[in-house]
Amino acid sequence: MTRHYQMYLGGEWVDALDGATYNDLSPWTGEVFAQVPAGARADAARAIEAAHHAFPAWSHTLFSERRALFLKAADILASRQMEVVQLLAEETGCTFGFGMFQTTLTPAMLREAASSTSQPLGELIPSDIPGAINAAVRQPVGVIAGIGPWNAPLILSLRSICMPIALGNTAVLKPSTESAVVGGVLLAEVFHEAGFPPGVLNVVTNGPGKSSEIGDEFVENRTVRRINLTGSTGVGRKLAEAAGRQLKRVALELGGQNPMIVLDDADIDAAVDAAVFGAFLHQGQICMSTRRIILHKDIAQEFTEKLVPRVAALKVGNPAEPDTIIGPVISPAQLQTIVRSVAAAVDAGARVLTGGEADGPCYRPTVVADVRRGTPFDCEETFGPVVSLIEVDDVDEAIAVANNTDYGLSSSVFSRDLAKAWLIAERLETGIVHINDQTVGDEPQVPFGGVKNSGWGRFGGSASIEEFTELRWISAQLTRRQFPF
Numbered sequence: 001m002t003r004h005y006q007m008y009l010g011g012e013w014v015d016a017l018d019g020a021t022y023n024d025l026s027p028w029t030g031e032v033f034a035q036v037p038a039g040a041r042a043d044a045a046r047a048i049e050a051a052h053h054a055f056p057a058w059s060h061t062l063f064s065e066r067r068a069l070f071l072k073a074a075d076i077l078a079s080r081q082m083e084v085v086q087l088l089a090e091e092t093g094c095t096f097g098f099g100m101f102q103t104t105l106t107p108a109m110l111r112e113a114a115s116s117t118s119q120p121l122g123e124l125i126p127s128d129i130p131g132a133i134n135a136a137v138r139q140p141v142g143v144i145a146g147i148g149p150w151n152a153p154l155i156l157s158l159r160s161i162c163m164p165i166a167l168g169n170t171a172v173l174k175p176s177t178e179s180a181v182v183g184g185v186l187l188a189e190v191f192h193e194a195g196f197p198p199g200v201l202n203v204v205t206n207g208p209g210k211s212s213e214i215g216d217e218f219v220e221n222r223t224v225r226r227i228n229l230t231g232s233t234g235v236g237r238k239l240a241e242a243a244g245r246q247l248k249r250v251a252l253e254l255g256g257q258n259p260m261i262v263l264d265d266a267d268i269d270a271a272v273d274a275a276v277f278g279a280f281l282h283q284g285q286i287c288m289s290t291r292r293i294i295l296h297k298d299i300a301q302e303f304t305e306k307l308v309p310r311v312a313a314l315k316v317g318n319p320a321e322p323d324t325i326i327g328p329v330i331s332p333a334q335l336q337t338i339v340r341s342v343a344a345a346v347d348a349g350a351r352v353l354t355g356g357e358a359d360g361p362c363y364r365p366t367v368v369a370d371v372r373r374g375t376p377f378d379c380e381e382t383f384g385p386v387v388s389l390i391e392v393d394d395v396d397e398a399i400a401v402a403n404n405t406d407y408g409l410s411s412s413v414f415s416r417d418l419a420k421a422w423l424i425a426e427r428l429e430t431g432i433v434h435i436n437d438q439t440v441g442d443e444p445q446v447p448f449g450g451v452k453n454s455g456w457g458r459f460g461g462s463a464s465i466e467e468f469t470e471l472r473w474i475s476a477q478l479t480r481r482q483f484p485f
Helices: 042-061 063-079 081-092 094-117 154-166 181-194 212-218 234-245 266-285 300-312 332-347 395-403 418-427 461-468
Strands: 007-009 013-014 019-027 032-039 122-125 132-140 145-146 168-174 201-203 224-230 251-255 258-262 290-296 351-354 366-369 387-394 410-414 432-435 469-477
Touching: 007 042, 007 181, 007 300, 032 081, 032 181, 042 132, 042 145, 042 168, 042 201, 042 212, 063 081, 063 094, 063 181, 081 094, 081 154, 081 181, 081 410, 094 154, 094 266, 094 461, 145 212, 154 168, 154 181, 154 224, 154 461, 168 181, 168 212, 181 201, 201 300, 212 224, 212 234, 224 469, 234 251, 258 266, 258 395, 266 290, 266 300, 266 387, 266 410, 290 300, 290 395, 300 351, 300 366, 300 387, 300 432, 332 366, 332 387, 387 395, 395 418, 410 418, 418 432, 461 469
Parallel strands: 145 168, 145 224, 168 201, 224 251, 258 290, 258 410, 290 387, 366 387, 410 432
Antiparallel strands: 007 013, 007 201, 019 032, 122 132, 132 469, 351 366
């Protein structure tokens, strides 16, 4: 039986203005998972107006009231964990392990947001004028627009609106067409049940091909004061260009071609464990997924001989089965993109050590060696269960190879010498570096984001305060000021 959902605007469940809907398909079965409103630009305008109307009251709500609402939302989401894990599997092909990860992290994000409601939002600054004081004060900006992706929709859609709302802003969330339920409607259900006032969170869904017009409304509507996007670099660039013409600030978390460096003094078994997880969690469909494993020549053979059998043994298939590691790719189109990417690498001289083929709606976990430097496969992001092995002679070459990409999201270094690893970390051109760990990781309180074509801005903790509040200077003259004329 097909599920039917509505958008959430101004505290009410509504259809698109023109009544249009679209079919949200399951990547595993190809069948209709849900029927969802195909909202258009006019629906986005309605959502923005609802958020704008709610902002004055919400921005002046006592922090203790906001905190209580976020804590209640966290409890509600946690109580629905197994239901949400199943929805994630059905709508996005998410395997059990990654579903549990998403449903564990998101309540923690809500609780971290609750704690942020009472954080200091200003400072006193000395004045060189007699009898004057200066204050730097952070205040909520107004309406925040968040654009969520399909690959980790529960986490990344929530991240786009969670801290902004906690800081006193109101929000409009546009989830991906491929994850409109778990990345949008579900969050609205949680916020609604928790008792957030109408208009504080609004969710507008759109059908295929309508994302750009929703984005245009976010950019051109003067009521929207900030936009944040998690998505592809191509989409992020277009959004940034359009927003720049409106002098509107955006926060972007985009793609990654994330390297893992394994030095000759590394714990090889630990590095192999990390590589398997970092490269193949959620079919490699994570912006932080390990894409390139850079191996010192002295340990390259040992590492490869241990890695390849581990990868070949990963279970491929139905994401609803708890022991499945590699579920379906999100769509047939994305599957064909992966197929073409690997084929092009092989045509350029690469060798497939395991995998390298589709298996129904899945792509078998794949390890590739001898990738020619400078080819698209070497420099660009293959958003799937594919990782390449690159052998280098020394540390300097490892760093040069790691940095030889336009992306700069996450990276990692394996070495028993922590001081050496730290110095390498300082030279890597990524917003995130993990020492003796893989490249996939997030915590609610850390500054998350990339450099270069992986975006700008930071999400999480105090970094979110900087992104989603306005810094103002307010001065007060405590004694009468003397002027020269």
